[in-house]
Amino acid sequence: MNRTLPFLLTFIVGFTIVIATFSPPLDRLAVDTAVFFSIIAVFAMILGGGNLVKINLVKITRRQRDWQFAIVTLVGFFFVLIIGLFKVGNPGGVTGQVDAPGTPFFDVYTYVFVPVGATMYSLLAFFIASASYRAFRAKNREATILLIAASIIMLGATPFGTMLTAWIPDSLDIFEVPNLHFFLMSSPNLAGQRAIMIGIALGVISYSLRVLLGVERSHIGKDGG
Amino acid sequence: MAGHWIAVAINVVVGLTLVWVLVRTIQGRPIERRIVFVYIALAVATPLFMKLEAPLAETPEVQSIVTTIKELPPGSRILISFDYDPQSAPELQPMAEAFIKFAFKQRHKVIIMGLWPLGPDQANQAIRAALEDPSVAELAPEYGVDYVNLGFQSGNEFVIQGMGSAFKNMFPQDERGTIYDNIPILRGVTNFSNVDYVQVFSSGKPGTREWVQVAADRFGATVGGGTTAVQAPEMYPFLRSNQLIGLMGGMTGAAEFEKAVEELGKANTFLLSQMFAHATVIVFVIFGNIAYFRSRRRDASTDAPTPGGIS
Numbered sequence: 217m218n219r220t221l222p223f224l225l226t227f228i229v230g231f232t233i234v235i236a237t238f239s240p241p242l243d244r245l246a247v248d249t250a251v252f253f254s255i256i257a258v259f260a261m262i263l264g265g266g267n268l269v270k271i272n273l274v275k276i277t278r279r280q281r282d283w284q285f286a287i288v289t290l291v292g293f294f295f296v297l298i299i300g301l302f303k304v305g306n307p308g309g310v311t312g313q314v315d316a317p318g319t320p321f322f323d324v325y326t327y328v329f330v331p332v333g334a335t336m337y338s339l340l341a342f343f344i345a346s347a348s349y350r351a352f353r354a355k356n357r358e359a360t361i362l363l364i365a366a367s368i369i370m371l372g373a374t375p376f377g378t379m380l381t382a383w384i385p386d387s388l389d390i391f392e393v394p395n396l397h398f399f400l401m402s403s404p405n406l407a408g409q410r411a412i413m414i415g416i417a418l419g420v421i422s423y424s425l426r427v428l429l430g431v432e433r434s435h436i437g438k439d440g441g
Numbered sequence: 442m443a444g445h446w447i448a449v450a451i452n453v454v455v456g457l458t459l460v461w462v463l464v465r466t467i468q469g470r471p472i473e474r475r476i477v478f479v480y481i482a483l484a485v486a487t488p489l490f491m492k493l494e495a496p497l498a499e500t501p502e503v504q505s506i507v508t509t510i511k512e513l514p515p516g517s518r519i520l521i522s523f524d525y526d527p528q529s530a531p532e533l534q535p536m537a538e539a540f541i542k543f544a545f546k547q548r549h550k551v552i553i554m555g556l557w558p559l560g561p562d563q564a565n566q567a568i569r570a571a572l573e574d575p576s577v578a579e580l581a582p583e584y585g586v587d588y589v590n591l592g593f594q595s596g597n598e599f600v601i602q603g604m605g606s607a608f609k610n611m612f613p614q615d616e617r618g619t620i621y622d623n624i625p626i627l628r629g630v631t632n633f634s635n636v637d638y639v640q641v642f643s644s645g646k647p648g649t650r651e652w653v654q655v656a657a658d659r660f661g662a663t664v665g666g667g668t669t670a671v672q673a674p675e676m677y678p679f680l681r682s683n684q685l686i687g688l689m690g691g692m693t694g695a696a697e698f699e700k701a702v703e704e705l706g707k708a709n710t711f712l713l714s715q716m717f718a719h720a721t722v723i724v725f726v727i728f729g730n731i732a733y734f735r736s737r738r739r740d741a742s743t744d745a746p747t748p749g750g751i752s
Binding site: 243244246247249250251253254257258260261311313315317325326329330331332333334336337338341342344345346348349350351352353354355363367370371373374375376378379382394398401402405406409410413 | 471472474477478480481482485495496497498500526527528529530531558562565566569594595596597599600602603606607610611616617618670673674675677678681691693712715716718719720721722723725726728729730733734
């Protein structure tokens with residue numbers, strides 16, 4: 217039963233969507249499936265929250281490495297959850313807009329979450345600079361091509377590239393960095409991206425068929441193997 | 442203006458110190474990681490105080506978005522999907538703000554939604570920024586009449602597919618809890634055939650790719666993209682095949698859009714930081730490679746066989 221029921225569900229739902237996609241009269245089925253998917257996705261979010269709490273509680277109780285950070289995570293999680301769910305300090309009460317300006321939820325989001333999130337992503341610039349200084353070497357032919365292409369893309373992605381090669385005469389404008397950047401993006405990159413996309417699509421189709429027909433059962437878990 | 446000259450002076454001094462970095466690197470004593478971090482921090486921070494206008498090349502990807510929006514008659518409905526979160530806000534928020542301002546100034550109706558949970562919150566920030574602009578405030582766009590935020594809906598591309606039949610199925614009410622049928626801007630809006638243009642701001646999955654595959658390919662919607670610089674190369678196949686009518690890629694795309702709509706804003710300021718940071722990285726790559734080739738030559742000469750064949 218552990219194996220048959222998930223397989224049957226996968227088979228029925230999967231083929232329903234495939235058939236509905238290719239037959240307009242059955243379009244309603246696809247729409248309903250999309251609604252079911254949304255409902256299930258909401259439960260997945262609850263599951264995610266529960267999982268976060270469980271993992272961090274275990275970390276704290278067992279005093280695992282960096283367990284103090286788990287406390288910060290849980291305090292932050294429950295604080296935002298409570299002020300968001302119960303709309304604490306919201307002038308509109310429980311029927312008010314959750315992120316109405318001036319509410320604690322708005323303040324936490326705008327003045328804590330947004331800057332912290334942006335900072336985390338921006339830290340990449342520092343690591344990229346450090347790594348490029350220490351490791352980005354023209355060690356062989358492939359690495360040299362990569363290095364040159366990456367440099368052109370980086371220069372072309374900012375006005376610095378335009379400024380650097382503005383002196384090149386019009387008859388040789390193909391060698392201006394913005395034009396080289398455009399060529400790299402719209403020719404070699406395009407060809408590579410298309411090849412990757414087609415490859416992925418073929419792989420997804422074959423894997424999906426294996427799942428729908430029950431050949432591939434790893435998604436069911438260890439009992440399904 | 443004093444800030445500008447101080448920032449310029451700092452950059453000149455920092456530029457000169459690069460000679461010291463080069464000498465150390467060539468001597469086989471690369472500078473510490475934290476010093477590299479200081480250079481990047483200065484490269485990012487000082488341009489924010491500079492009053493420079495960066496020369497920008499015009500690209501067909503961005504210009505086609507501007508042209509499409511300009512050619513729409515006033516009152517056209519534009520659907521904007523905010524498919525990113527605060528991590529990508531430094532790159533995508535400036536272009537979202539510029540786009541919304543432009544849409545309002547063209548007197549279009551704006552319908553907002555998000556396939557990422559925090560997308561609609563980013564949209565609210567962009568709307569607030571747009572409304573603070575005096576020329577937009579003058580038009581006094583009204584919530585529910587000129588713009589609406591439908592909020593987040595889980596389900597990734599299935600949401601887009603569901604919207605192909607009826608927006609109402611996926612968004613029975615807006616973010617403020619108003620029933621779909623009671624929102625004036627949405628009267629007569631059933632599916633993509635009632636929307637004149639779809640603009641997606643995305644930084645991953647679900648994002649521009651999913652909108653092209655479902656909304657554009659299956660339902661015939663006109664879709665334009667706004668992505669992070671990292672995601673932009675993946676979108677070129679869709680641009681070439683006209684499945685995507687235009688693309689704003691990263692800060693450069695946003696800055697070019699601002700310039701094209703004569704609305705210089707954050708993107709043009711931040712682009713200077715990006716420009717200096719990229720230049721710094723390139724300089725470090727060059728230094729690293731000079732040191733590498735010198736060390737290789739040194740090693741080769743050390744390993745060279747001595748006369749008489751004894752090594």
